[in-house]
Amino acid sequence: MTRYMLILRSTPAAEEAMANVDFEDVIAAMGRFNEELIKAGVLLAGEGLAGPEDGFVVDFDSETPVVTDGPYTEAKELFNGFWVVAVSSIEEAKQWAVKCPLGPGARLEVRRITETEEFPQDNEWVQKELRWKKEGVWK
DSSP: OEEEEEEEEEOHHHHHHHTTSOHHHHHHHHHHHHHHHHHTTOEEEEEEOOOGGGOEEEEOSSSSOEEEESOOTTOSSEEEEEEEEEESSHHHHHHHHHHSOOOTTOEEEEEEOOOGGGSOTTOHHHHHHHHHHHHTSOO
């Protein structure tokens, strides 16, 4: 199975579209989607994220990284949550992605998760990662 991350991105248009939607309806729609993923046996992880006011950004453009507390006025799209699914193909990942109950202005970016086996196996850090995963330290 190949793992994919479905990354929920929200835009100001999505926030505006959601302004008059009952939050209970949103929770129910997401719950049904999550249950469908679980029943299909493809859901590995999934979480929503708190708003940007509870976070920060680390900018590495300068020699010393700069930390900026949220909210981020320059952000056009916010990363609001994610799902990690294990599916047989990119086509199956697409099938799940289009079922996600999102509305106007929302974006769902889907990216394949790389596997440790794709990196040079003689690398010291790759070997450590494999060991950490075997020991259950890193899932």
